[in-house]
Amino acid sequence: MTKSLVLARPSKQKESPPDGLLQSALRWLSDNDYDVLNAQKTAGYTAYIGDSLVGYKEEADFIARKNGHEYAVIVGLEDLSQEEICQRYFPLFAILDVQGIIFLNMRDETVRHVEFVLHRPRRHHFRHLVYRSLWFSGGILFAFALLHRA
Numbered sequence: 001m002t003k004s005l006v007l008a009r010p011s012k013q014k015e016s017p018p019d020g021l022l023q024s025a026l027r028w029l030s031d032n033d034y035d036v037l038n039a040q041k042t043a044g045y046t047a048y049i050g051d052s053l054v055g056y057k058e059e060a061d062f063i064a065r066k067n068g069h070e071y072a073v074i075v076g077l078e079d080l081s082q083e084e085i086c087q088r089y090f091p092l093f094a095i096l097d098v099q100g101i102i103f104l105n106m107r108d109e110t111v112r113h114v115e116f117v118l119h120r121p122r123r124h125h126f127r128h129l130v131y132r133s134l135w136f137s138g139g140i141l142f143a144f145a146l147l148h149r150a
Contacts, residue, residue, distance in 0.1 A: 021106050022061060025075040028104065028111075034064040034071075041072070043095035058092045069099040077107045085114055 029036055044057035060072035072092055080088070080103070089101045093116050100115035 021075050021077070024106060025061065025073065025104050029062065029064050029073065032066075034066045034073075036062050036064050037070065038063040041096055043092045045091060045095065056091050058089065060092060060096060063096070063098065064102065071100050071102045071113075072096050072098045073102045073104065075104045075106060077105070079105060079108065082112070082114075085112060086116075089114065090116060 026036065039062055040059055041063055042057065042059045044055065046056075047054040061075045062073040064071050064073050072089070074089065085101065085103055089103075093101055093114075100113060103112040103114065104110075105112070
């Protein structure tokens with residue numbers, strides 16, 4: 001009798017995770033001419049404010065490319081407002097260095113495209129120009145040194 005009870009105990013079967021949402025998102029991306037580059041990229045940062053520690057960690061389900069632009073794709077069931085999407089996923093945009101966020105709400109079957117425009121100060125552009133000029137000048141000097149070493 002104890003043998004039958006032991007054998008009757010429900011065994012834990014390995015269950016495959018439900019990937020229906022991600023498969024639907026992949027199908028939508030391919031139907032709309034997006035190329036999926038990576039799956040599940042994580043972005044995070046830690047900020048120290050005095051003695052406090054503030055952390056952020058968010059995950060993009062896919063990185064997709066269309067027309068030379070890369071987008072972080074978020075697949076979810078929650079209904080977020082535009083402000084919530086911008087506030088929650090802006091660090092993901094900045095850390096992953098993509099052109100925008102695509103939020104696929106699979107419950108309502110809606111798609112939201114969020115593109116951020118960063119307004120950098122003039123000194124940033126000037127510094128970038130100086131760095132590129134220095135690298136270019138260094139390359140020219142190196143080429144002259146190679147040509148005249150004989």
